Amino acid sequence: MRSPTNRAFALVELIVILAIIAALAAMLIVAASDSHRQGSLSDSLANLKSLATSHHNYGEDFQDKVATFSWRATDQLSQWPELNMHGNDDNRAAANQAVDIIRRLANRTDIQPIQAWIPHILYSQLVLADYDQIALPDKRFVSPADKQKLLWAANHLTFPSGVPPPVPIGDGNGLKRWPYSSSYELPPAFFSHDAAAGAQQTISQGSAHNQYFIPQGAIASRVRTDVRHPSHKVLLFDQHQRHFGTRTPFFTMPEARLAGVMVDGSAHLLASAESNAGFNPNSPSTPFPMIVNYQPANFEPPLPSGVMSSQVGRFRWTRSGLRGRDLGGPEIPWVP
Numbered sequence: 001m002r003s004p005t006n007r008a009f010a011l012v013e014l015i016v017i018l019a020i021i022a023a024l025a026a027m028l029i030v031a032a033s034d035s036h037r038q039g040s041l042s043d044s045l046a047n048l049k050s051l052a053t054s055h056h057n058y059g060e061d062f063q064d065k066v067a068t069f070s071w072r073a074t075d076q077l078s079q080w081p082e083l084n085m086h087g088n089d090d091n092r093a094a095a096n097q098a099v100d101i102i103r104r105l106a107n108r109t110d111i112q113p114i115q116a117w118i119p120h121i122l123y124s125q126l127v128l129a130d131y132d133q134i135a136l137p138d139k140r141f142v143s144p145a146d147k148q149k150l151l152w153a154a155n156h157l158t159f160p161s162g163v164p165p166p167v168p169i170g171d172g173n174g175l176k177r178w179p180y181s182s183s184y185e186l187p188p189a190f191f192s193h194d195a196a197a198g199a200q201q202t203i204s205q206g207s208a209h210n211q212y213f214i215p216q217g218a219i220a221s222r223v224r225t226d227v228r229h230p231s232h233k234v235l236l237f238d239q240h241q242r243h244f245g246t247r248t249p250f251f252t253m254p255e256a257r258l259a260g261v262m263v264d265g266s267a268h269l270l271a272s273a274e275s276n277a278g279f280n281p282n283s284p285s286t287p288f289p290m291i292v293n294y295q296p297a298n299f300e301p302p303l304p305s306g307v308m309s310s311q312v313g314r315f316r317w318t319r320s321g322l323r324g325r326d327l328g329g330p331e332i333p334w335v336p
Helices: 004-061 090-106 125-132 147-154
Strands: 234-238 257-262 267-271 291-294 309-312
Touching: 004 125, 004 234, 004 257, 004 267, 090 125
Parallel strands: none
Antiparallel strands: 234 257, 257 267, 291 309
């Protein structure tokens, strides 16, 4: 007969074994999660590398121009008459060009002209899809870890119907563009002047992270040779950290580590804390950076504190624009 002492030892041993099994299971879950995140990061960097290659090829075929919306206020280039009505506004012409591309490449002829929309920031890749003749939605546009936009893209023909909340707030027609948006942002200097010149102001930050001021005459065609430090100037970057832990900080936050690609085509992690602070392009000679207020929209990652985060603009507002440097060295002072 086993003594009470032996039974007690057996029970203790069983508890220890179960604890070890639980710890090993937890370690395997963490390892699997880390492996998945690393695979997702590799896929995101591959997306960015492919987009950078298309940017390069576009420039080779179009007089070295940066690939972004090219329609201007006086252009009449659409097969649809309503998309040729630009109201003497270059930004409205760009919005009409974006709708034209979506209609042709996604068969969304139901989408009407969209007002009060700056398409360049998250939709310039539409120009690359048009150049490469890739049907929309183009999987390269979206980070494999951006579950929200992947869901929207998978339901693009019926969006916003057929998807669970949250979806962006707005009118029914304007919402239809969102499945064709990108996780990756194109900085304003690639489609506007590097800085104000005399009375001509350029694009600047609005009161929230997703709002901008675009004065008349601010939109400009840029060429790749305007970039002086191609291995240190960010071309495209994910707006949020997505591959490390459960938090998804906005790119302005010092802790953010983001997938990005430089103008020279090298794709790698961007550590926001190691980036230069940037500047205000309408006050280019001052040392003060542009401040970006992250106020999450209803579909964007929330802030842990729930309080607006105000941070420097970093590679969205590179000091000296395309002449500047985001990482790997000091800022380039503005020279008119």
